[in-house]
Amino acid sequence: MRRVLLIVGVIGLLGGLFAYGLLRGEPDRDIPSAIVGRQAPSFVLPLYERYQPEYGESFTLADHLGKPLVINFWASWCAPCYEEAPVLQSYWERYQDTDVQFLGIQTQDRQQFDAGRQFLDQFGLSFPNGMDDASAVSVNWGLFGVPETYFIRRDGTVEHRLVGPVTAAVLDEHLAAILR
Amino acid sequence: MKLHPVTVPSLRPGPTLRSRWLFACAALLLGGFVAAQDVELHSRVFEIARQLRCPVCVSESVADSNAQLAQQMRQMIQQQLEEGRSEAQIFSYFTNRYGDWIMLEPPKRGLHLVVWVLPVVAGLAGLAGVALLVRRWLATARQPIVVGQEALDRVRAELESGEG
Numbered sequence: 001m002r003r004v005l006l007i008v009g010v011i012g013l014l015g016g017l018f019a020y021g022l023l024r025g026e027p028d029r030d031i032p033s034a035i036v037g038r039q040a041p042s043f044v045l046p047l048y049e050r051y052q053p054e055y056g057e058s059f060t061l062a063d064h065l066g067k068p069l070v071i072n073f074w075a076s077w078c079a080p081c082y083e084e085a086p087v088l089q090s091y092w093e094r095y096q097d098t099d100v101q102f103l104g105i106q107t108q109d110r111q112q113f114d115a116g117r118q119f120l121d122q123f124g125l126s127f128p129n130g131m132d133d134a135s136a137v138s139v140n141w142g143l144f145g146v147p148e149t150y151f152i153r154r155d156g157t158v159e160h161r162l163v164g165p166v167t168a169a170v171l172d173e174h175l176a177a178i179l180r
Numbered sequence: 181m182k183l184h185p186v187t188v189p190s191l192r193p194g195p196t197l198r199s200r201w202l203f204a205c206a207a208l209l210l211g212g213f214v215a216a217q218d219v220e221l222h223s224r225v226f227e228i229a230r231q232l233r234c235p236v237c238v239s240e241s242v243a244d245s246n247a248q249l250a251q252q253m254r255q256m257i258q259q260q261l262e263e264g265r266s267e268a269q270i271f272s273y274f275t276n277r278y279g280d281w282i283m284l285e286p287p288k289r290g291l292h293l294v295v296w297v298l299p300v301v302a303g304l305a306g307l308a309g310v311a312l313l314v315r316r317w318l319a320t321a322r323q324p325i326v327v328g329q330e331a332l333d334r335v336r337a338e339l340e341s342g343e344g
Contacts, residue, residue, distance in 0.1 A: 034279040041277075108236070108248050135252040142277030143249070144235045 033161035043137045045130035068178035069152035070102045076115035078146045084165035085123040092127040104129035107138045
């Protein structure tokens with residue numbers, strides 16, 4: 001009797017694991033970022049024409065260290081990026097008089113400059129946005145996908161990395177943390 | 181009619197032709213050498229990329245994926261190899277950004293050791309279990325079969341009566 005129970009138990013355990021593997025769906029993408037708590041990797045990002053009069057041809061991260069930064073990676077094909085863009089714009093409008101700097105980085109979107117311009121037009125994004133055409137900045141930042149948003153403290157360390165679209169609650173919490 | 185002088189090229193290769201041949205051979209050798217180096221570099225890039233997980237794919241290596249991020253990662257590997265960096269330095273570049281997650285084979289240290297040690301332990305435990313079972317069976321088989329007097333009498337009686 002005990003032996004039968006043991007066999008049933010082992011078969012049940014293996015069957016349960018098999019069913020879990022089949023039913024769990026997409027693997028979890030929210031893998032902890034290795035750069036959180038460390039210095040933000042430097043980059044020089046070419047900006048879209050509309051931002052050049054105010055910010056120059058490119059955005060050099062080193063020139064902006066000392067300010068809290070919100071860096072958002074997006075792509076023109078990414079549906080959640082359309083969801084978060086108005087939220088980002090409204091927070092930029094609210095915070096642009098402080099020393100916080102927002103930056104949008106279009107990535108994994110090779111040569112899609114026109115689609116990028118359409119995206120910027122659609123949401124009237126007034127904070128600087130540029131194109132990481134070869135995805136070099138993305139790899140250097142350990143990006144897993146889009147959208148991803150990084151909150152950088154004044155000392156240049158990464159405070160938080162968010163996978164998925166930003167919400168007002170996340171922006172409230174992490175803007176407060178990097179403004180501290 | 182005025183005849184223009186025509187220069188007929190000599191059939192015997194002159195020094196100019198010979199030097200051309202030499203130059204062509206040298207260029208061919210050099211080209212072959214460069215191509216061989218390119219192939220070697222390319223295969224090293226893919227060898228390293230095969231050990232890295234593509235961040236935007238599901239269960240695919242950087243070598244197998246055609247995603248833009250994977251292509252960029254291969255380009256970065258090539259660039260770093262050209263700069264003379266070692267395989268370990270390249271892996272460290274990616275693990276510094278993506279953590280150990282980026283390695284398709286978990287590193288043989290810390291908690292990851294469980295993945296390497298557990299199958300060996302399980303295999304050894306299985307072998308030990310089988311050995312124990314075989315020993316028990318053999319021990320049982322070696323034991324003499326004891327038949328009681330009553331059973332022997334019954335068999336004998338059945339044989340004698342012709343029922344068996």
